[in-house]
Amino acid sequence: MPASTPLPPLRHIERCHNISLPAGRTPLTFKDDIIGWVDPSCISWLKTAPCHSLVHIKKDHITLSHKDNLRDISNALVQQKRFNPFNEWFDVRSPKGDILGQIDRALIPILGVEASGVHMNGLVQKREGLHLWVARRSPHKRLDPGKLDHLVAGGMSTGLTPDETVIKEAEEEAAIPAHLARQAKQVSRLHYAMSRPEGLRRDCLYCYDLILPESFTPRANDGEVESFQLLPIKKVFQQVWDTDDFKFNVNLVLLDLFLRLKMFNKQDAQKLAEALY
Numbered sequence: 001m002p003a004s005t006p007l008p009p010l011r012h013i014e015r016c017h018n019i020s021l022p023a024g025r026t027p028l029t030f031k032d033d034i035i036g037w038v039d040p041s042c043i044s045w046l047k048t049a050p051c052h053s054l055v056h057i058k059k060d061h062i063t064l065s066h067k068d069n070l071r072d073i074s075n076a077l078v079q080q081k082r083f084n085p086f087n088e089w090f091d092v093r094s095p096k097g098d099i100l101g102q103i104d105r106a107l108i109p110i111l112g113v114e115a116s117g118v119h120m121n122g123l124v125q126k127r128e129g130l131h132l133w134v135a136r137r138s139p140h141k142r143l144d145p146g147k148l149d150h151l152v153a154g155g156m157s158t159g160l161t162p163d164e165t166v167i168k169e170a171e172e173e174a175a176i177p178a179h180l181a182r183q184a185k186q187v188s189r190l191h192y193a194m195s196r197p198e199g200l201r202r203d204c205l206y207c208y209d210l211i212l213p214e215s216f217t218p219r220a221n222d223g224e225v226e227s228f229q230l231l232p233i234k235k236v237f238q239q240v241w242d243t244d245d246f247k248f249n250v251n252l253v254l255l256d257l258f259l260r261l262k263m264f265n266k267q268d269a270q271k272l273a274e275a276l277y
Helices: 010-014 038-045 069-081 106-111 162-174 233-242 246-258 266-276
Strands: 026-030 033-038 053-058 062-063 089-093 099-104 114-126 129-137 149-152 152-155 184-197 201-210 227-232
Touching: 010 184, 010 246, 010 266, 033 038, 033 053, 033 089, 033 106, 038 184, 069 099, 089 106, 089 114, 099 106, 099 201, 106 201, 114 162, 114 246, 129 162, 129 233, 129 266, 149 152, 149 246, 152 162, 162 201, 184 246, 201 246, 227 233, 233 246
Parallel strands: 026 062, 114 201
Antiparallel strands: 026 033, 053 062, 089 099, 114 129, 114 152, 129 149, 129 227, 184 201
């Protein structure tokens, strides 16, 4: 095993935990809960009609008047061309997990609300050892084009559970039929807060494992993936150790997988687990 001083995979975790809030952002509150952290450049947007009637802006916080106002704010800012929308609605939740409303996916990092997504390890047990299906993102993707990715990964759109999202994304991204995708097992949940060019990423990742038959070959189904390749798990481990070829948050889910497979020595495993979880 490579030398562990310093421990190279820690850089992936540190990259996804590169911000300490508030970091110059203004808390967005509903009742007594902080539900987001607003980018300073966005505060002036909220002072214009009709948004100014949907929130109360004070020096140290912004309060949402009513939870249903989130969708109206999102629509208003799209009409004002304040951001480039995905035209995909995501739920905004309270710290307790209650759904408060919906906003366009592109507004999530601007308002700094937490988003949920799924990542699925597509595993194949071959005679020569465990393998992992790896996707390469399309060069036309809006975020992280060309990076390596999971066989299945995607944000959790409004109205869907993590399990439902896995089944939906499996069919859309890799042509995995529902009867196979339903066999995926949720194994972990990861959180991070990260400053990115698009804004603040506060993500909750639901991590899944799916054992696929050797006879199955994924097929790029929606244009988001350029290609798939089946790699020995040891090769994927080395790529994560040595390179930044994978999309930033994919590394976290892979480190979780490697920890569960006990691929690190005891000392390195303890350091990584403390940082990751």
